[in-house]
Every structure is written in structure tokens, then in C-alpha cells.
Amino acid sequence: MELLRARPSPQAAASLRPSYRHRFLSVGPLRRSIALRCKREDQDWPTLASGKPAEAENGPLMALPTARVELNGNGMVSVSGILDTITEVEDSSLFSNTIVNEIEQDKVLVSGNVLDLTAEENEIDEQEKSKASITHNIIFVSSEAAPYSKTGGLADVCGSLPIALASRGHRVMVITPRYLNGVSDKNFVNATDLMVRIKVSCFGGEHEISFFHEYREGVDWVFVDHPAYHRPGNPYGDSSGAFGDNQFRFTILSYAACEAPLVLPLGGYTYGEKSLFVINDWHTSLVSVLLAAKYRPHGVYKDARSVLVIHNLAHQGVEPAITFSNLALPTEWYSSLEWIFPTWARKHALDRGEAVNFLKGAIVTCDRIVTVSQGYSWEITTSEGGNGLNELLSNRKYVLNGITNGIDVDEWNPTSDKHIPFHYSVDDLSGKTQCKAALQTELGLPVRPDTPLIGFIGRLDYQKGTDLICSALPELLQDDVQFVMLGSGDAKTESWMRWAESVYNEKFRGWVGFNVPVSHRITAGCDIFLMPSRFEPCGLNQMYSMRYGTVPVVSSTGGLKDTVENFNPYANDGSGQGTGWRFSPFCKEAMLAALRMAIQTYREHKTSWEGLMQRGMSKDYTWNSAAIQYEQVFNWAFTDPPYV
Numbered sequence: 001m002e003l004l005r006a007r008p009s010p011q012a013a014a015s016l017r018p019s020y021r022h023r024f025l026s027v028g029p030l031r032r033s034i035a036l037r038c039k040r041e042d043q044d045w046p047t048l049a050s051g052k053p054a055e056a057e058n059g060p061l062m063a064l065p066t067a068r069v070e071l072n073g074n075g076m077v078s079v080s081g082i083l084d085t086i087t088e089v090e091d092s093s094l095f096s097n098t099i100v101n102e103i104e105q106d107k108v109l110v111s112g113n114v115l116d117l118t119a120e121e122n123e124i125d126e127q128e129k130s131k132a133s134i135t136h137n138i139i140f141v142s143s144e145a146a147p148y149s150k151t152g153g154l155a156d157v158c159g160s161l162p163i164a165l166a167s168r169g170h171r172v173m174v175i176t177p178r179y180l181n182g183v184s185d186k187n188f189v190n191a192t193d194l195m196v197r198i199k200v201s202c203f204g205g206e207h208e209i210s211f212f213h214e215y216r217e218g219v220d221w222v223f224v225d226h227p228a229y230h231r232p233g234n235p236y237g238d239s240s241g242a243f244g245d246n247q248f249r250f251t252i253l254s255y256a257a258c259e260a261p262l263v264l265p266l267g268g269y270t271y272g273e274k275s276l277f278v279i280n281d282w283h284t285s286l287v288s289v290l291l292a293a294k295y296r297p298h299g300v301y302k303d304a305r306s307v308l309v310i311h312n313l314a315h316q317g318v319e320p321a322i323t324f325s326n327l328a329l330p331t332e333w334y335s336s337l338e339w340i341f342p343t344w345a346r347k348h349a350l351d352r353g354e355a356v357n358f359l360k361g362a363i364v365t366c367d368r369i370v371t372v373s374q375g376y377s378w379e380i381t382t383s384e385g386g387n388g389l390n391e392l393l394s395n396r397k398y399v400l401n402g403i404t405n406g407i408d409v410d411e412w413n414p415t416s417d418k419h420i421p422f423h424y425s426v427d428d429l430s431g432k433t434q435c436k437a438a439l440q441t442e443l444g445l446p447v448r449p450d451t452p453l454i455g456f457i458g459r460l461d462y463q464k465g466t467d468l469i470c471s472a473l474p475e476l477l478q479d480d481v482q483f484v485m486l487g488s489g490d491a492k493t494e495s496w497m498r499w500a501e502s503v504y505n506e507k508f509r510g511w512v513g514f515n516v517p518v519s520h521r522i523t524a525g526c527d528i529f530l531m532p533s534r535f536e537p538c539g540l541n542q543m544y545s546m547r548y549g550t551v552p553v554v555s556s557t558g559g560l561k562d563t564v565e566n567f568n569p570y571a572n573d574g575s576g577q578g579t580g581w582r583f584s585p586f587c588k589e590a591m592l593a594a595l596r597m598a599i600q601t602y603r604e605h606k607t608s609w610e611g612l613m614q615r616g617m618s619k620d621y622t623w624n625s626a627a628i629q630y631e632q633v634f635n636w637a638f639t640d641p642p643y644v
């Protein structure tokens with residue numbers, strides 16, 4: 001640390017007795033403490049006083065009788081000592097404002113602006129907080145990762161949480177398929193062939209797999225290549241529905257993910273056996289079964305651990321029991337995947353309901369389980385929210401944690417978003433008004449600044465409660481409002497959107513398709529964001545909306561309940577609190593009531609509305625806090641022996 005020297009004035013120096021000329025006092029931090037030391041010609045530096053500035057607030061720091069250190073008002077620290085021990089004052093750069101205030105007959109008073117120290121200390125604290133104390137080799141395995149492939153929130157999480165963990169000092173690999181469909185191929189142009197080939201034996205044959213690699217933002221992005229990933233459509237299907245060979249496609253992904261840390265010399269060396277696998281949803285659930293059934297019995301991956309992250313329990317990867325033999329697992333492992341449908345869910349009298357369930361396989365073999373919000377982690381242990389897995393999940397409740405997702409605050413940033421026509425911030429919202437007008441123009445809706453514009457973005461799926469929107473729209477549109485809906489998925493809802501647009505042409509737009517730039521423009525241009533999900537493990541769009549000053553109206557479930565705070569206009573002496581509206585129960589009437597409340601507030605209580613926008617925009621949505629919580633889970637996983 002560079003030391004600055006503050007010398008006594010010439011007059012003061014002249015008054016010093018010559019024999020003490022070379023003695024001096026130093027005021028400088030020993031890391032986070034101030035030490036006041038003096039030097040005699042023939043001696044070391046005895047410490048006269050030392051301690052932490054913060055402690056000085058409660059009185060003088062520990063000091064020898066000859067010196068005192070005190071914190072004055074306004075963050076000034078004073079150090080005084082007996083003059084005959086002091087001829088010169090030395091200070092560290094942290095005390096940039098140090099001045100020798102007084103040198104009297106027998107005393108010196110030195111002041112430094114301790115606020116500088118505090119700022120510096122905070123910086124050190126921040127730096128320390130931003131690094132993990134224990135680091136791991138982490139392998140994220142996912143069927144999608146933005147920006148390479150995306151159908152929903154899973155891609156967002158697997159595209160941004162790994163970066164946050166890498167920046168905290170972990171070695172992080174994301175392993176996901178190299179989907180080539182003619183449209184997304186450009187996303188993989190920076191990935192080079194690692195020239196490593198492996199052969200996976202399953203589904204009655206040997207399948208050659210290669211790996212592509214891109215190092216970006218501190219993360220090794222590894223793309224598993226096989227002809228089964230090269231076809232038109234999205235990662236799971238096309239306009240005719242889900243691909244028939246999805247079980248095969250995700251089985252080879254799981255096998256490849258298990259081999260990658262052993263065979264890929266990334267940056268010159270492999271991730272190795274002491275890796276932590278973060279497996280996401282059913283597609284990659286087989287990883288923890290493979291570790292337990294095929295590797296550990298042969299002494300491999302004894303030090304590895306697996307954490308299952310459940311983004312959506314509704315999809316479990318269930319296939320007929322007969323497909324078990326395709327997985328090339330030892331037969332004694334059948335029970336780990338075994339799944340018997342309840343009688344009411346069987347198709348015919350002879351159907352014995354026997355199936356294999358990938359997600360169940362991970363639940364019973366992984367070391368820890370995380371869901372993407374605390375609310376959802378409880379819901380999945382109940383019969384209402386457990387999709388048949390609630391009892392198993394309850395049994396493993398002691399390793400089950402809920403961690404609310406963060407968001408990519410660089411991609412979703414209204415001050416710099418490349419997809420929106422005008423930028424704005426919580427301090428200057430004028431750009432948002434312009435974004436609204438631009439969106440109305442783009443959609444061909446009347447440009448009316450005072451008409452509340454409501455938006456919906458999401459997969460058209462039973463989960464997202466779009467049926468509630470369909471049934472409520474006629475009543476909602478009796479009011480002076482506009483509504484824009486972006487989504488793809490369920491064919492019936494897609495045609496309903498087209499129909500509604502033709503019938504309510506002055507007020508409703510239904511954008512059928514998957515379009516990321518449009519999703520950003522809707523998020524920025526709308527006043528209200530509607531998310532009437534039946535269940536929602538976390539939900540990202542409500543967070544994107546709040547960050548863009550678009551007030552959410554959400555159903556009171558899962559992560560929506562955890563992230564949207566209900567508006568209360570009377571709180572804080574009438575200045576209000578809350579960031580949106582949550583409605584319950586899940587029904588059209590409750591949703592309409594919440595929307596009408598939002599519309600009325602928008603129209604008649606402008607100050608309240610601004611407060612709602614500002615509170616939503618000011619919240620911290622970064623991954624920092626979630627990353628720290630994930631680290632805790634990882635550490636716990638390594639504390640315990642492997643579960644299986």
C-alpha cells in the first residue's frame with residue numbers, strides 16, 4: 001500500500017527537540033484498522049493505538065496512555081499523541097485528506113477523512129462479497145440456454161446464472177445441444193469443434209457424439225453435436241407436436257454431459273471427477289441416475305455431486321416402461337425411474353399404468369433439489385402442486401430449497417436495451433411514453449397516450465392461464481383499454497388470438513409467434529403486464545416488467561407471490577408501498593377486479609402510479625443474491641456423502 005507522508009509545518013518541526021527528529025507517528029490502516037505508531041531511532045514501531053474506525057464510534061480506540069484515536073463528527077478521525085514521540089506523520093492513501101491539525105508543545109492532532117476509508121472498505125467488502133469463499137467446478141446441463149436456444153425461462157436462467165457463478169470465481173461449463181434448424185445456426189458460429197468424439201451406447205446402438213465449444217463471459221459453453229439435434233422446429237418439437245425421439249435426444253445429452261468433464265480439455269485441462277452437476281428439469285434428469293448407476297459403482301465420480309433444479313414440475317419426461325431397456329441402465333436401477341400412473345389416468349382396462357419417469361429418477365438420486373422460488377418449493381410438496389411427485393419430494397424436504405431467480409440485468413435494461421426505440425430510467429421516464437406510442441404505431445393500434453395498454457407474453461399453455469384471458473377479454477375491452485398478447489404454443493389459443501384481433505381490431509393485437517425483440521418492446525411500451533398463471537415456479541416476465549416500469553397484475557401463486565408485492569396506497573403515511581397487484585382465487589372475476597383496480601389507479605391516481613413504477617424499477621433483480629444461495633446449496637451437497 002502506498003504511504004503518503006504528511007509532515008509537520010516548518011515552524012512546528014523547528015519546535016521539536018532535535019533528539020526526537022527521527023521519531024514519527026504513523027496513522028495508517030493495518031488492513032481495516034487504524035494503527036498509531038511511533039518510532040524511536042533505535043527501536044521498532046510500538047503501536048500506540050489501534051482499532052477499527054467503526055469501533056471509534058463507541059468511544060476512543062484502544063490506546064496506550066500516550067495516544068488517543070477518536071472519531072469526531074462528520075466521519076473525521078483524530079489521532080493524538082505525545083509530541084515527544086512524534087516528529088512526522090505518515091498516512092496511507094486511505095486517508096487522502098490527512099492534515100496535521102496541530103502540533104503543540106506536547107501533542108499532535110492528526111485528522112483524516114474516515115469516510116474515504118469507509119468507501120474504500122466498502123469496496124473491499126464488495127469485492128470480497130462478490131467472490132465465493134469455496135469454489136467448485138460446476139457443470140450446468142440444460143436442454144436450452146440463451147442466447148443459443150430458447151423457448152422459455154429455462155433458457156434465460158441457464159444463460160445467465162452460470163455467468164454470475166463464473167464471475168464469483170467458480171469454473172463453470174454449460175452443456176447443451178447444438179440445435180441446427182436453419183434459423184438458429186448463426187447462434188453457434190463462434191463455437192469451434194473440439195475434435196473430441198465419444199461413442200454412447202444406448203437405444204440398441206452406438207452413437208457418435210462430438211463437442212463444440214465457445215468461451216464467453218468466463219463460461220465454457222459446450223454444445224453437444226449429433227444429427228438428432230439438426231432439424232427444423234424448436235428444441236422439443238415442430239408444428240406437428242413434440243418430436244417422437246425426445247427421450248433419445250435427451251438421453252444422449254445426459255450421457256454426453258457425464259463424459260464431458262472427463263474428456264474435454266478446456267483451456268488445457270479437464271473439469272475432472274470432483275465436479276458439481278446442476279441438472280435442469282426432466283430433459284437432463286438422467287445425469288444423476290447415470291452417476292449413481294454407471295459411474296460410481298466403477299469408482300468414477302465418487303467425489304461428484306448433483307443438484308436438480310426444478311423449473312417446472314408439470315413436465316416429467318414420462319415414457320412407457322418398455323423404453324427402460326433403451327437407456328442402457330443396469331436392470332436393478334429400474335425402480336429409480338419406475339412410475340405407476342393412478343388408475344384414473346390409465347388409458348384402458350388392460351393398461352397397467354407402468355412407465356419410466358426421468359424427473360422422478362433425479363428426485364430419488366440427486367444430492368440436493370432446488371426450485372426457482374420459495375413459494376414453489378412448498379407448493380410442490382402438496383397434493384395440489386406436486387403433480388404426483390409430492391410425496392417423494394416431501395420425503396426429501398430436508399434437501400429441498402427454494403431460490404428465487406435473478407434476471408439478466410444487462411439484456412433487460414431500459415437504459416440501454418437494443419431492442420427498444422427509446423431509452424429511459426427511473427429518473428427520467430419520458431422515454432417510456434415514447435416507447436408506448438412507438439408500440440401502438442408498430443401494432444397499428446390508435447396512438448392514445450392516456451389509454452392503458454395491457455400486455456401478455458408467454459408460452460400459450462395451460463400453466464399460463466391464457467384461458468382466463470380468453471374468457472375475460474370481452475368484458476375487459478368494454479373499457480377504454482388496449483391489449484397486446486405475444487405467444488405461441490397451444491394451437492387453439494393461437495387461433496383464438498387471430499380471431500380476437502379481427503373482432504376487436506381497434507383494441508386488441510394477438511402476435512402469434514416467438515419473437516425476442518417484440519417481447520422487449522411490449523415490456524417497455526405497456527403500462528400493465530398481465531400474468532394470470534395457474535402455477536408459476538418463479539416467472540421472469542413479471543420481473544422484466546417491473547424493471548421496465550410496467551406494473552404487473554399477477555395471480556397469487558408460486559414465484560409471482562414471492563416477487564410481486566401487493567399495492568397498498570395507505571402504507572408509509574400515505575406514500576404507498578408495493579409493486580403491483582396479486583389476485584386470488586384463480587378466476588376471471590378476481591383477475592378482472594385486479595385489472596380494474598390497476599386501470600383506475602393508472603387513470604386517477606397518477607402519483608400512486610409513479611410510485612408503483614419507481615418501486616418496481618428500483619428493486620434489485622441481479623443474480624448476486626441467488627448465486628450466493630446456490631453456493632450455499634453446493635457447499636451443503638459436498639458436505640454430505642453422495643446420496644446414492
Ligand SMILES: Nc1ncnc2c1ncn2[C@@H]1O[C@H](COP(=O)(O)OP(=O)(O)O[C@H]2O[C@H](CO)[C@@H](O)[C@H](O)[C@H]2O)[C@@H](O)[C@H]1O
Pocket residue numbers: 151152153154156157311312372405457458459486487488513514515516519536537538539540541559
Ligand atoms: N412468444 C414469445 N416470444 C418471445 N419471448 C417469449 C415468448 N414466450 C415466452 N417468451 C420468453 O420466455 C421466457 C419465459 O419465462 P418464464 O419464466 O416466465 O416462463 P417459463 O414457463 O418458460 O419458465 C419456467 O422456468 C422459469 C425459469 O426458472 C421459471 O421462471 C418459470 O416459472 C417456469 O415456468 C421469458 O423470457 C419470455 O419473455
